[in-house]
Amino acid sequence: MKSIKRHEKNYDILSGHSYFIPGPGEIFILTILLLVGALIGNVVGFLFLLCLPDAGQDAMMLVSYPLMFIPPMLYAQSKSMRSSMFDEGVALDSENFGKPGLLGCAGLVIIGTLALSFTMDGVNSLMPPMPEWLETALNSMVEGRVWMNFLCVSIFAPFFEEWLCRGMVLRGLLNCKRKGEDGQRGIRPAFAIILSSLFFGLIHLNPWQALPAFALGCLFGYVYYRTGSLKLTMLMHFTNNTFALIFSNIESFKDVDSFVDAMPLPVYLGIAAICIILLYFIIKAFSRIELQDKTGNCDKVKVPEVM
Numbered sequence: 001m002k003s004i005k006r007h008e009k010n011y012d013i014l015s016g017h018s019y020f021i022p023g024p025g026e027i028f029i030l031t032i033l034l035l036v037g038a039l040i041g042n043v044v045g046f047l048f049l050l051c052l053p054d055a056g057q058d059a060m061m062l063v064s065y066p067l068m069f070i071p072p073m074l075y076a077q078s079k080s081m082r083s084s085m086f087d088e089g090v091a092l093d094s095e096n097f098g099k100p101g102l103l104g105c106a107g108l109v110i111i112g113t114l115a116l117s118f119t120m121d122g123v124n125s126l127m128p129p130m131p132e133w134l135e136t137a138l139n140s141m142v143e144g145r146v147w148m149n150f151l152c153v154s155i156f157a158p159f160f161e162e163w164l165c166r167g168m169v170l171r172g173l174l175n176c177k178r179k180g181e182d183g184q185r186g187i188r189p190a191f192a193i194i195l196s197s198l199f200f201g202l203i204h205l206n207p208w209q210a211l212p213a214f215a216l217g218c219l220f221g222y223v224y225y226r227t228g229s230l231k232l233t234m235l236m237h238f239t240n241n242t243f244a245l246i247f248s249n250i251e252s253f254k255d256v257d258s259f260v261d262a263m264p265l266p267v268y269l270g271i272a273a274i275c276i277i278l279l280y281f282i283i284k285a286f287s288r289i290e291l292q293d294k295t296g297n298c299d300k301v302k303v304p305e306v307m
Contacts, residue, residue: 017073017163018089018301020080022172027199030072030168034203037068061152069160076168089301090175092167094228096297098289105232105286109223112282113236115275116219117243118259120212122272125258130208146249153245158237161200165217166224166233170196174225174295186295193221216240219279226286228298 022030045064080089097105173192175185186192197217201210220233260268291297 017076017080017167018091019083019087020076020168021083021087021090021175021177022076022079022168023176024173026079027169027172030075030164031199033071033075034068034164037071040071041065041067062148062156065152065156066160069164072164072168090171091228091299091301092163092171093230094297094299096226096228096289096292096299098227100285100289105223105227105229106235108282108285109232109236110239112219112279113216113239114243115278115282116216117212117240119272119275119279120215121258122260122268123215124208124212125260127208127211130206130257149245150242154238154242157241158234161203162220162230162234162237165196165200165203166220167230169199170221170224171298175298189225189294189296193218193225196221219283222283223286224298225296226289226291228296 020026041064044067045060048063049060083089095102100108170192173187173195174189176187177185187195197214197220200217200220201214204210204213216236220236223236224230224233289297
């Protein structure tokens, strides 16, 4: 596995967390801190609306959403700083793209994300109708000022959620120390990807979002395992959220719940079949990227040299 020195990546905001490799217990702490951050964010957002009642719900989200990630990020940074003098780190963002290269991988993940998102839309259509209060709450996230919704849904969400779900949870499960087994690190990659995807689904707090989030999380996790690139998973998350945001603002799609309702069933099934075939070949392409370590292709970060 290729390694990098700390000073070579000190310009990168993500490198501040490289030496924190959370195990299950610390992932639980991160979850609690996320809930604390959500409470703080909601209180601050409510106060923001009290002071500026004309700002709107989208402006409140723009303030409250990033705040919920501040407590877990501060915790991760403090733990990373404490460990950096003694333990080897694992980079949150690496660039092991194999033969396709960065641009090739970027093109593949965009197509794969859209294909899986379209397919999962049909699965979601089989679920019971969403409660009216939840539908209203979710619609409020994509209504209002487009630029604010874009910033929150397409920029903040991919950055913060990928930092947490792939950069912290999946990287931690793949690389954490295992008690009683000398030199052994992490859990089996398939289990790590599934568990991190379950976590990704659960933080959405409702089954209508959790099911597609779990499926997308498995794809995001596999790409992260093969490339170590948080940039790619952020791009995938951006693609999915922006795709949903665009369609929610197209007038002809506002009255339909899914693509199944927007087109004849045979047409949808035909396109979904093509999407599944595309996904097969895209996953196959990533499977050809050589693994430098059984824990995946996240680069190791050396302990800083003492001057």
